[in-house]
């Protein structure tokens with residue numbers, strides 16, 4: 357496979373045109389400003405914006421199309437296939453997420469599209485999919501909608517299931533096991549290495565949604581997965597200003613994924629790719645701070661009378677704390693807590709929950725997370741579970757940002773006080 361380094365810059369091969377014409381005419385608008393050899397080196401690559409890719413010869417055009425059909429990396433004949441900017445991001449993703457394993461990455465306009473494209477790439481009519489019950493909500497919608505329409509049958513499994521019990525749910529048509537750890541809203545930690553070892557014995561592909569842990573705290577290929585889905589929108593970007601996703605797969609799984617990406621015309625622009633590369637530069641320091649701040653807030657919440665359980669895997673009381681400790685290198689800024697029922701056995705009312713969430717100074721109300729800022733949202737998961745329903749009281753999900761945790765705690769304290777005064 358060709359590396360990025362020996363990829364060619366097609367613009368460099370064009371004839372020099374600057375300065376040849378004295379007067380301005382329609383041609384000037386087309387040809388000026390396309391070539392400028394600045395003799396500087398910068399830490400960051402220039403950003404390529406390209407729909408058209410130019411060739412010197414027809415032979416070169418043909419060779420590039422064929423290379424892309426073979427799944428070769430770093431060779432482009434069309435903007436949708438890639439540019440040096442998107443290739444640089446793909447290369448970084450494959451190496452960072454792969455962490456020593458031989459992987460390839462495809463980038464998509466959103467994390468959700470990375471999930472749906474991955475499922476479409478490897479599943480066909482008649483196949484059976486084992487999907488964690490704690491999956492991201494839109495993943496569930498896709499399984500019940502498009503996948504089921506295509507004749508792929510999904511069985512939901514309890515995220516806390518043992519590999520042996522999961523093995524018992526397999527059918528002769530089971531093609532893939534899709535994991536998410538910790539699970540959305542309820543933060544169950546799965547025995548990912550155990551499940552992957554079991555799946556490998558049966559030749560079944562495993563994929564994981566690795567949104568929460570980020571590459572700083574989670575190394576899914578070390579746990580044995582075949583594919584990892586990354587909502588780059590979240591911690592990789594880190595600034596709540598760009599949407600993107602990636603599917604990273606072991607090299608032997610690359611071709612079906614790449615074919616699907618090509619067939620569906622899935623691509624991202626250079627500016628967005630450069631923003632993800634920029635976010636990535638600071639992800640380690642951001643994650644350390646998210647971890648620290650979230651633990652401060654989580655410990656404080658544990659002592660509050662309004663709060664039942666705090667669903668944060670790094671807390672010793674979490675039911676799968678030992679699994680988290682074994683597999684993860686740290687914890688991120690996202691967790692939930694349960695509101696305690698009143699002494700009369702009544703759950704807090706929706707007005708009280710609104711009083712807690714609305715009008716906070718530092719906590720925005722929003723779904724997407726992973727930016728520098730804190731967020732609060734009530735988790736309504738009634739329709740999002742099939743086999744492992746949440747049995748406790750109302751859940752509130754927090755994303756703890758990079759603010760001073762003292763300010764965040766004071767803000768939540770005001771929220772609890774507003775909740776106490778609401779009816």
Ligand SMILES: *Cc1c(COP(=O)(O)O)cnc(C)c1O
Pocket residue numbers: 465466467468469492536540565567568587588589590599600601724725
């Ligand atoms: C946000 C999220 C996604 C989807 O990412 P988008 O880029 O917003 O589409 C996927 N999985 C999980 C667990 C998420 O939280």
